[in-house]
Amino acid sequence: MAETVKKPNEAFDKVLRRFKKKVKDEGILLEVRAREFYEKPSEVKARTNKQAARRNKAKQDEDNW
Numbered sequence: 001m002a003e004t005v006k007k008p009n010e011a012f013d014k015v016l017r018r019f020k021k022k023v024k025d026e027g028i029l030l031e032v033r034a035r036e037f038y039e040k041p042s043e044v045k046a047r048t049n050k051q052a053a054r055r056n057k058a059k060q061d062e063d064n065w
Contacts, residue, residue, distance in 0.1 A: 002026055 002022040006015045023029060039047075 002028060 002019060004015055004019040004022060006012075
């Protein structure tokens with residue numbers, strides 16, 4: 001859980017910016033979006049295979065240049 005403590009005489013904008021950075025670095029929003037709907041194990045496997053194929057194709061295309 002991201003936690004940010006406000007320092008004395010610190011502007012709220014700076015605290016909010018630090019909090020947003022912590023949330024992004026910890027990947028909290030990505031996890032929330034991933035868990036928003038149930039995904040069957042077969043769908044997870046298909047999605048990961050598709051992502052791997054896309055990465056491999058991009059790497060091959062890069063090597064062919």
